[in-house]
Amino acid sequence: MESGEAAAAGPGGPRFPFPYTPYAIQEQFMAALYGALEAGRVGIFESPTGTGKSLSLICGALTWLRDFEQKKREEEARLLAPEESGQEGKGCPASAGPARPESQGTAGEPDWVTAFVQKKEERDLVDKLKEEQIRRKKREDRLEKIRNNVQLKYAAKRKRSEEDETKRLLQLSKEVLSEGAGDALEQLDHNEEELILAEYESDEEKKVVSGLEEDDDDLEEEHVTKIYYCSRTHSQLSQFVHEVQKSPFSKDTRLVSLGSRQSLCVNEDVRRLGALQLINDRCMLMQKNKHEKKSDEENGEKKRRVSRTICPFYSYEQMQFLRDELLVEVKDIEQLVALGRETKACPYYGSRYAISAAQLVVLPYQMLLHEPTRNAAGIKLKDQVVIIDEAHNLIDTITCIHSAELCCAHSQLLQYMERYRKRLKAKNLMYIKQILYLLERFVTMLGGNVNQNPSCQAVSQTGTVLKSINHFLFQSHIDNINLFKVQRYCEKSLISRKLFGFVERYGSPASAVKSNKENQKLSGLQNFILTLQQGADTEAGTPQPPVMEAEHDQVRTASPLMQIEGFLSALTNANQDGRIIINRQGTVGQSSLKFLLLNPAVHFAKVVEECRAVIIAGGTMQPVADFREQLLFSAGVDPARVVEFSCGHVIPPENILPIILCSGPSNQQLEFTYLTRSMPQMMDETGRILCNLCNMVPGGVVCFFPSYEYEKQIYAHWEKTGLLTRLAVKKKIFQEPKKANQVEQVLVEYAKCIKRCSQAGEQMTGALLLSVVGGKMSEGINFSDDLGRCVIMVGMPYPNIKSPELQEKMAWLDKTMPRTAGQPPSRVLIENLCMKAVNQSIGRAIRHQKDFASILLLDHRYARPAIFNKLPQWIRERTQVKPAFGAAFAELRKFHRKKLDAS
Numbered sequence: 001m002e003s004g005e006a007a008a009a010g011p012g013g014p015r016f017p018f019p020y021t022p023y024a025i026q027e028q029f030m031a032a033l034y035g036a037l038e039a040g041r042v043g044i045f046e047s048p049t050g051t052g053k054s055l056s057l058i059c060g061a062l063t064w065l066r067d068f069e070q071k072k073r074e075e076e077a078r079l080l081a082p083e084e085s086g087q088e089g090k091g092c093p094a095s096a097g098p099a100r101p102e103s104q105g106t107a108g109e110p111d112w113v114t115a116f117v118q119k120k121e122e123r124d125l126v127d128k129l130k131e132e133q134i135r136r137k138k139r140e141d142r143l144e145k146i147r148n149n150v151q152l153k154y155a156a157k158r159k160r161s162e163e164d165e166t167k168r169l170l171q172l173s174k175e176v177l178s179e180g181a182g183d184a185l186e187q188l189d190h191n192e193e194e195l196i197l198a199e200y201e202s203d204e205e206k207k208v209v210s211g212l213e214e215d216d217d218d219l220e221e222e223h224v225t226k227i228y229y230c231s232r233t234h235s236q237l238s239q240f241v242h243e244v245q246k247s248p249f250s251k252d253t254r255l256v257s258l259g260s261r262q263s264l265c266v267n268e269d270v271r272r273l274g275a276l277q278l279i280n281d282r283c284m285l286m287q288k289n290k291h292e293k294k295s296d297e298e299n300g301e302k303k304r305r306v307s308r309t310i311c312p313f314y315s316y317e318q319m320q321f322l323r324d325e326l327l328v329e330v331k332d333i334e335q336l337v338a339l340g341r342e343t344k345a346c347p348y349y350g351s352r353y354a355i356s357a358a359q360l361v362v363l364p365y366q367m368l369l370h371e372p373t374r375n376a377a378g379i380k381l382k383d384q385v386v387i388i389d390e391a392h393n394l395i396d397t398i399t400c401i402h403s404a405e406l407c408c409a410h411s412q413l414l415q416y417m418e419r420y421r422k423r424l425k426a427k428n429l430m431y432i433k434q435i436l437y438l439l440e441r442f443v444t445m446l447g448g449n450v451n452q453n454p455s456c457q458a459v460s461q462t463g464t465v466l467k468s469i470n471h472f473l474f475q476s477h478i479d480n481i482n483l484f485k486v487q488r489y490c491e492k493s494l495i496s497r498k499l500f501g502f503v504e505r506y507g508s509p510a511s512a513v514k515s516n517k518e519n520q521k522l523s524g525l526q527n528f529i530l531t532l533q534q535g536a537d538t539e540a541g542t543p544q545p546p547v548m549e550a551e552h553d554q555v556r557t558a559s560p561l562m563q564i565e566g567f568l569s570a571l572t573n574a575n576q577d578g579r580i581i582i583n584r585q586g587t588v589g590q591s592s593l594k595f596l597l598l599n600p601a602v603h604f605a606k607v608v609e610e611c612r613a614v615i616i617a618g619g620t621m622q623p624v625a626d627f628r629e630q631l632l633f634s635a636g637v638d639p640a641r642v643v644e645f646s647c648g649h650v651i652p653p654e655n656i657l658p659i660i661l662c663s664g665p666s667n668q669q670l671e672f673t674y675l676t677r678s679m680p681q682m683m684d685e686t687g688r689i690l691c692n693l694c695n696m697v698p699g700g701v702v703c704f705f706p707s708y709e710y711e712k713q714i715y716a717h718w719e720k721t722g723l724l725t726r727l728a729v730k731k732k733i734f735q736e737p738k739k740a741n742q743v744e745q746v747l748v749e750y751a752k753c754i755k756r757c758s759q760a761g762e763q764m765t766g767a768l769l770l771s772v773v774g775g776k777m778s779e780g781i782n783f784s785d786d787l788g789r790c791v792i793m794v795g796m797p798y799p800n801i802k803s804p805e806l807q808e809k810m811a812w813l814d815k816t817m818p819r820t821a822g823q824p825p826s827r828v829l830i831e832n833l834c835m836k837a838v839n840q841s842i843g844r845a846i847r848h849q850k851d852f853a854s855i856l857l858l859d860h861r862y863a864r865p866a867i868f869n870k871l872p873q874w875i876r877e878r879t880q881v882k883p884a885f886g887a888a889f890a891e892l893r894k895f896h897r898k899k900l901d902a903s
Contacts, residue, residue, distance in 0.1 A: 014067060016059045017248035023849075025647040026052050030060030032645040033615065037064045037385055042614045042637050044627055046646040048874055049619035049782075050847045054243045057387060057617060061227050062249045065359060065385075068225060076129050135222060196420055197428045197493055223356045225612075227385045230368045232397070234263055234333055236390060237362050241332040244360070254327045256354040257336055258363035258377060264333070264348040266340045267311055277562045281497035283348070286311040288494065311346065318345035323354045352378050370401050371606065381610040391616045392836060395631055398600035402573075404566035413439070413561065416502045431489045434481060439564070441476040448588030455589040464804045465582045466596075469571060472580040487568045496561035570595035577602050579808050596805050598812045601634035608637050620839040621646070623832045623870040629817055629825075649874040655852040657895045658842075658879040660868075662860035664689050665885045670858050672706070672795025683714050686794055687723040689858065689885070690768070694731045696893050697854070698900060699766040699786035700754045701731060704773050704841045706797040708738060711772055714794075731768035732757075736777050743776045754786050773797040773837045777844075784847035789896070791845045792856045796867075798834045821866075835870040842875065852899050854892055 016022070016030045029047055033056070036043040047053040231237050241257060244250060261283050262276045270282050289310050322345035331339065340347035355361055355378055367373050368386065388394060417424070417432050424432070443450045447459045473479040490496065570578065577599040584591045597603075608614050616627060624644060632642055649656075663669050664685035676682055694701055705711040715735065718724040727733060732753045734746055746769075753767040766786070771777040774797065783791070799806055810826035817825035838857075845853035855875065861867060863881045871879065882888035 014063055016063050018059050019055070019247055022056075023052065023650050025650065026056045029053070029056040029645065029647055030063070032643075033057065033060035034064045036615060036643050036645075037061065037613045039643075040613050040641075041643045042608055042632060042641050043616065044621055044624050044642070044644045045615055045617040046621040046624075046872070047617070047619065048647075048649045048846070048872065049843060050849070050851065051647065051650050053617065053619060054240055054389075055247060057229070057389065057615075058240075058244055058247050058249065061229075061385065061387060061615075062247075062253060062360070065225065065227060066249075072225075076133065132222065196423050197425075197495060197498055223380050223384075224359065225384065226359050226361055227387060228361045228363065228368060228379070228381070229387045229389065230363050230365050231389045232365055232393075234259060234364065237364065238332045238334065240389070241330065241362055245330050245332075250330050253330060253360055254354075254358045255330045255360040255362065256326050256351050256358040257331065257333050258351055258355075258361060258367055259333050259348075260364070260366075261348050264337060264340070264346075264351065266337060266347060267313055269309075270311070277496075278500065281494060281500065281562075283311070285309075285494055285497050287314065313340070313344060313346040314349060315345065318343055319350040319353060321345065322347065322350035326351060326354045327357055355379065365397050366401055369398055369603065369607070371603070381607060383610075383612045385613050385615070386607060386611050387615045387617060389617050390619075391627075392618045392620055392840060394616060395600050395626055398603055398631075399597045402570065402597045402600070402603055403578075404563065404570040404595045412499055412502070416499055419502075428493070431486065431493070432495075434486055435490075435495075435561075435564070438478055438481065438486070438568070441478050442593055443588065445472075445476050445582055445593065446588050446591040447584055448591075453589075455587055457588040459584045459586065459588060459591060462584050462586065464584070466579045466804055466808050467582065468575055469573060469578055469580060470575045472582075473571070483568055483571050487565065487572065490561065490565045490568065496565060499561050567593065567595060570597075573597070574602070581804060596808065598809060599634065599816075601631055604631055605635035608632070608635055620836075620843050620872055622839055622872050623835055625820060625828065626832050629820075630813075634816075646873055649846065650849045651846055651851060653878055655850075656846060656855070656875070656878055657853075657892065658855040658857070658871075658875050659888050659891065660857045660860075660862040660879060660881045661689070661885065661888050662863065662881070662883045663885060665692065667884070670795075670860055672859055677706075677710060677795055678713060680717065683717045684721065684723070686714065686858065687718050687721070687727070689856075690792070691723065691726055692885075692889060693790060693792070693856070693892070694727055694765075694768055696889075697766075697790040697896055699758065699789040700750065700769065700783065701766065701790045701792065702769045702771055702777075702783055702788050702844065703792040703794060704771050704797075705794050706773055708772050708775070710795075711735070711770055715770065727768060729763070730765050732764060732766075734767060734769045736769070736771040736775050740776055747777075751787060758786060771841075773841050782847045783844045784851055788845035788853055790854045790856065790892075791842050792858065793838055793842060794858050796834050796859050796861055797837045798830060801830065823866075831867065831870065835867065839870075839872055839875075843872070854895055856888075856892075 014031075014034055016027070016034075018026075022030075025047070029045070033043070033045065035041075047056060229240065231240060237257060237259075241255065244253065244255060260276055261270075261279045265271050265279055265283065267283075270279055270286075273279050273282060286309055322340060322343050325339060325343070326336065336347045336351060339345075340350065361379070363377075363379075365388070367377055368379065368388075374381075413432060413436055417429065417436070421429070440450050443454075447461065448454055448457045467475065470479075571580075573595075577597065579596045579598060581594040581596055582591075583594065621627070628639075628642065633639065661670060665688045666685060668681055668685040670682075670685070672682065690701075690703065705714065715724070718727070724733065734750045734753075737743060737746055750767050750769055753764075757764045757766050766789075769777070773793075801807065801810075810829060813825035813829055819825065820828045842855050842857075845851070845855065868876065868879070880888075880891065882891070
């Protein structure tokens with residue numbers, strides 16, 4: 001342990017290294033976490049933001065891993081000790097005396113047979129332990145050598161520079177030799193060769209996605225026991241890695257950060273594509289080109305020259321060096337990318353090769369919760385530990401990851417087939433025709449015709465219809481097609497990438513396409529492209545690419561078949577676990593098909609089955625019934641295996657004042673239902689409450705509304721009545737923007753205003769921020785100190801129960817889940833969705849031990865026991881219910897004056 005570090009210890013329990021003296025609740029958290037990991041439990045852990053949850057997770061989990069590895073080494077030494085002293089193999093049970101037929105083993109076999117099998121298993125175990133020891137020693141020696149030998153790093157860097165120079169000169173020589181030479185035999189444009197599908201072998205099991213070469217075996221090692229830590233966004237993951245770097249475990253932990261190609265790619269030509277799926281496809285195409293080129297060279301084949309782009313960053317030696325550098329020192333995503341650029345090695349694949357030897361793997365939700373992505377990354381969960389942080393939206397996350405929306409691309413694929421028909425093999429043509437038929441049937445289900453422009457085809461019966469998967473397959477007449485085979489063809493042939501290249505090349509009417517017939521089709525193609533919806537091609541947790549302005553740039557953000565691949569995959573789910581939503585709008589181009597996953601447990605079951613332990617953690621996990629019922633119990637988890645832990649906050653009780661307000665200044669009862677909230681008297685009463693609070697509360701006031709529409713409506717009403725002008729006397733008013741790229745600017749101006757107003761002599765006392773529950777500012781934004789001295793929740797943000805998706809989910813829950821406290825599961829779901837959103841929003845204000853804030857819940861329904869009990873415990877136990885505004889205002893004034901005097 002380094003100087004300045006503290007060690008926490010439970011009574012008779014393990015000692016937890018910590019960078020400072022931990023709070024009592026942190027010690028309790030770490031002890032409970034250690035116990036859950038040791039016992040192989042599935043834990044739901046809640047620790048409010050500001051209580052040092054990340055450090056508690058790090059120190060608790062890595063202490064357990066350290067002790068586990070120590071016990072394992074001691075057990076190995078015990079088992080290997082007899083063999084090393086030469087006793088192994090002696091005293092065979094068979095020589096102890098004649099075998100007696102009546103003596104039976106546990107399986108009904110003679111004792112000597114049982115003993116022989118047991119002895120063989122012991123020898124096999126000893127041999128396996130020896131191999132593990134050799135591998136571990138080899139890895140430790142290699143990393144220690146890199147850690148201590150700086151010269152080795154410079155030698156490797158110098159070698160790479162020499163290789164780069166050699167490649168450059170070789171390329172220059174080739175260009176000089178080939179200058180002026182043409183390929184007269186080429187009937188197609190030279191660059192068009194890459195657009196043609198290679199011959200497809202359906203029985204081929206070689207995985208292009210993994211990017212592994214035969215000589216890359218040395219990069220793959222036996223997986224050691226490790227902890228997989230995942231969170232929602234790359235920024236949250238980077239923040240977690242920084243906490244590891246500050247912890248006592250930073251020097252001794254082998255950590256690797258995983259991310260999408262969009263985050264990790266260092267090839268500028270590929271990064272320039274922008275959209276995640278396009279980057280994925282281009283990368284996989286480059287890997288395929290490399291394998292084909294290598295195969296041709298090994299077989300001595302001389303083919304007609306074809307320009308095949310190969311990634312210069314994918315190299316065995318470079319990635320081996322990158323892998324070892326990652327394991328030597330803890331690095332976040334940004335440091336990993338910088339290292340990749342410096343070493344000219346691919347961070348995406350290099351980080352994956354480090355997984356097996358890593359002790360702590362940090363990765364986004366999508367990579368862990370989506371099985372195909374997990375397998376492609378080389379993640380093995382068997383007997384490992386998984387920690388899912390920021391897990392309050394875990395159920396929704398799993399549902400979104402495995403749902404898919406479809407827009408059609410029949411025109412593009414038909415053109416592709418007609419242009420290259422003579423160059424495509426029979427199996428490719430067969431699958432393309434199957435895909436075309438599927439798309440034709442999908443468009444028919446939307447009420448359209450593939451031979452007409454979708455933007456001009458009016459839909460006769462608009463509305464939303466939900467169908468079971470089987471009903472949809474039968475009604476669309478595609479139940480006779482093997483969707484598994486079509487899906488596998490799309491993945492392995494890279495047809496979406498080829499089609500994107502074709503659309504990119506010939507997507508503009510001005511492109512050099514010769515016949516009038518083709519020109520007519522391409523004008524329809526442009527219309528199809530413009531109807532494609534964007535946004536379905538991003539990983540969970542991955543930032544959206546910037547919105548493009550030019551039409552051609554819109555085309556670049558998505559390949560026509562990418563969404564279709566996701567939809568076909570969704571159709572292979574079990575019939576009872578999902579529904580198809582047919583959304584028919586004004587025209588076919590505005591309509592869509594969507595798969596809705598109803599049962600997220602089917603995709604979480606394998607995680608909890610394979611892992612030694614799973615920890616679901618968050619700052620606000622209440623209400624936890626959803627996690628237990630919908631996710632864990634439905635996934636087959638034994639209730640006895642589930643453990644729950646919730647700790648209080650580090651702030652003293654006097655630093656927070658939560659109040660449920662039942663009526664306003666004019667005694668108007670506060671009940672913001674969908675019918676009553678738009679009444680003028682209700683909006684006036686809300687305005688009077690805010691005016692009173694803004695006159696009294698210093699600094700920043702954050703007010704949350706149930707929706708953008710209601711916030712806009714009430715703002716317009718206040719503007720009309722003059723109340724907005726009265727509010728602006730004491731607080732400058734800011735509104736949450738709908739566009740994500742404007743949020744930071746609003747927050748900066750909001751913070752500047754509060755800081756400026758805190759100076760003496762200012763009439764204005766701060767700022768008022770009008771926000772929306774579930775919007776950009778209700779999660780992930782910290783309103784600490786003066787940025788949020790009072791948080792107001794207007795009404796109860798119940799979801800729209802008229803939504804067809806929600807209605808289907810409610811019906812499914814009522815059929816499959818038991819009643820809770822006499823309430824149907826659908827009612828519990830609605831309340832839980834509402835209170836999860838409330839809890840996330842009101843927790844924005846208290847961010848550290850010395851922080852203080854008041855919380856005002858404007859609706860008498862919050863006082864109902866079923867609702868009240870779903871508030872976080874640390875807020876609930878300090879909440880006061882005030883029937884009248886006068887008593888509430890007096891309490892608030894006393895609270896803030898006391899805090900002002902203390903400062």
